[in-house]
Amino acid sequence: MADHLQAVVAALQALPLAAQVAVAVGSTLVLAVCLRLLKHTVLRGSAPPVEEGIPFIGGLLKFSKGPLPLMEEMYKKHGEVFTIPLVHKNMTFVIGPHASPHFFNATDDKMSQTEVYNFNVPTFGKGVVYDVDQRVRSEQFRFVADALRTAKLRTYVPAFKQEAEEYFSKWGDTGVVDLMQTFSDLIILTASRTLLGREVRENMFKEVADLYHDLDDGMRPISVLFPYLPTEYHRKRDAAREALRAIFAKIITARRANNVKEDDILQVLIDSRYKNVYGGRATNDSEITGLLIAILFAGQHTSSVTSSWTGYRMLSNRKWFEAAQEEQRRVMREHGDKLDMEVLNSMDTLHLNIQEALRMNPPLLLVMRYAKEAFKVTTSQGKTYTVPKGHIVAASPTFSHRLPHIFNNADAYEPDRFLPPREEDKPIPFSYIGFGGGRHGCMGQNFAYLQIKTIWSVLLRNFDFELLDPVPEPNYTSMVIMPKPCRVRFTRKKLQV
Numbered sequence: 001m002a003d004h005l006q007a008v009v010a011a012l013q014a015l016p017l018a019a020q021v022a023v024a025v026g027s028t029l030v031l032a033v034c035l036r037l038l039k040h041t042v043l044r045g046s047a048p049p050v051e052e053g054i055p056f057i058g059g060l061l062k063f064s065k066g067p068l069p070l071m072e073e074m075y076k077k078h079g080e081v082f083t084i085p086l087v088h089k090n091m092t093f094v095i096g097p098h099a100s101p102h103f104f105n106a107t108d109d110k111m112s113q114t115e116v117y118n119f120n121v122p123t124f125g126k127g128v129v130y131d132v133d134q135r136v137r138s139e140q141f142r143f144v145a146d147a148l149r150t151a152k153l154r155t156y157v158p159a160f161k162q163e164a165e166e167y168f169s170k171w172g173d174t175g176v177v178d179l180m181q182t183f184s185d186l187i188i189l190t191a192s193r194t195l196l197g198r199e200v201r202e203n204m205f206k207e208v209a210d211l212y213h214d215l216d217d218g219m220r221p222i223s224v225l226f227p228y229l230p231t232e233y234h235r236k237r238d239a240a241r242e243a244l245r246a247i248f249a250k251i252i253t254a255r256r257a258n259n260v261k262e263d264d265i266l267q268v269l270i271d272s273r274y275k276n277v278y279g280g281r282a283t284n285d286s287e288i289t290g291l292l293i294a295i296l297f298a299g300q301h302t303s304s305v306t307s308s309w310t311g312y313r314m315l316s317n318r319k320w321f322e323a324a325q326e327e328q329r330r331v332m333r334e335h336g337d338k339l340d341m342e343v344l345n346s347m348d349t350l351h352l353n354i355q356e357a358l359r360m361n362p363p364l365l366l367v368m369r370y371a372k373e374a375f376k377v378t379t380s381q382g383k384t385y386t387v388p389k390g391h392i393v394a395a396s397p398t399f400s401h402r403l404p405h406i407f408n409n410a411d412a413y414e415p416d417r418f419l420p421p422r423e424e425d426k427p428i429p430f431s432y433i434g435f436g437g438g439r440h441g442c443m444g445q446n447f448a449y450l451q452i453k454t455i456w457s458v459l460l461r462n463f464d465f466e467l468l469d470p471v472p473e474p475n476y477t478s479m480v481i482m483p484k485p486c487r488v489r490f491t492r493k494k495l496q497v
């Protein structure tokens with residue numbers, strides 16, 4: 001080997017100076033190309049294509065134009081998997097069902113939520129959800145799952161009905177409303193009764209609704225990056241969190257002292273005990289408050305947004321509105337005014353309308369994880385990439401739901417796409433991810449369907465509607481993607497059975 005090297009050096013020295021320079025420049029270039037190739041193939045493995053742009057801030061500039069145009073551009077250029085450098089982080093998108101099974105199925109030690117969702121800690125409070133380790137969190141999620149199991153859901157339906165009927169009884173014979181505003185107001189009432197408890201709903205609704213407003217207002221896009229930035233809205237958020245803790249401490253103490261048990265989620269959380277951590281103790285006031293807030297945040301905007309889109313989409317596709325009315329007639333012929341879980345579960349047409357509205361307008365643009373280990377992902381074209389450890393990984397319900405190779409005529413409202421023979425959501429798991437899926441799929445899905453179906457049943461039975469504006473555009477600047485304002489005229493009209 002040394003002999004060979006000496007021979008090469010001797011041969012080079014024998015060349016004229018210009019030729020020596022040319023060889024040196026040439027080999028440097030070759031070396032640079034080899035190193036780049038090495039970086040892309042060996043060191044990075046077959047890492048996903050990177051949108052380099054302007055170094056460091058390139059991705060951020062593109063991102064600031066809105067994640068949807070960015071995803072569209074990158075998907076056209078690179079396909080289902082690509083990486084965008086965002087300041088000091090890399091964000092890898094896994095688009096569509098072929099690329100996302102690991103995202104949804106992996107355990108938390110491989111795909112973690114803590115690093116990407118811990119901006120919620122000041123809102124939910126210390127000691128719960130993203131502020132605790134995985135073992136504690138899974139026990140806390142068990143408490144939430146207990147509160148949302150079928151037997152409990154059944155007991156919440158009368159509250160949905162009562163609140164919806166009371167709310168709409170205050171409407172006149174005709175008027176113009178914005179559905180998003182309407183459902184936000186109504187769903188905070190139902191949430192108060194089913195989640196926060198009778199005491200809040202009956203005696204301190206206004207106070208708690210104002211505190212919730214301050215908490216909500218303290219959750220802004222900037223809070224994702226800098227949750228502790230000393231701003232006025234963060235200060236109000238922290239004060240509201242503390243005030244809520246004090247309110248719930250009193251309610252919990254009173255229930256315990258008087259041995260009162262209610263049929264609400266608060267009660268389930270009060271009665272919950274850890275099994276494998278904290279020596280099996282019961283939940284404390286701060287944890288109960290934190291979990292209530294977390295559930296409120298998970299369900300409030302998502303449900304009011306989905307109720308609104310269900311209305312806008314049905315009204316702009318009148319045949320589906322009429323099909324939903326016809327279904328209400330059938331249900332009323334069979335069950336009269338009764339609205340319980342079984343009756344609601346028999347409303348297939350309304351269910352399909354909600355499901356399709358959620359496909360076209362999911363409230364969550366991105367769901368995210370942090371890759372604690374590198375993992376392989378294979379696209380529908382059979383390309384395999386290794387996503388490096390340390391990347392933020394994002395899946396997008398909004399984008400995935402419009403993929404033409406998964407959903408035929410994806411931009412059209414066709415609720416029967418979920419029925420045989422189409423069943424477009426069925427062949428490939430994670431095609432429909434409006435409620436996420438896999439290990440961290442939505443725990444409140446059934447709660448949400450029951451609530452939205454109750455609200456729309458009450459509306460369909462008592463009113464007719466007319467859309468006065470075109471179907472609104474989604475507002476992508478809010479944390480939860482909401483419809484922009486849109487006017488709807490209601491006219492009181494009993495549905496003739």
Ligand code: HEM
Binds near residue numbers: 435
């Ligand atoms: C139409 C209404 C709703 C939509 C569209 C929705 C959507 C979602 C999505 C996409 C996820 C997954 C997030 C991720 O993978 O990072 C999720 C998780 C969750 N949702 Fe919902 N949600 C809705 C209503 C509700 C309601 C009403 C509740 C509670 C009463 C709820 C409780 C939860 C909880 C606790 C999780 C976390 C599950 C986990 O991390 O293991 N959601 N939801």
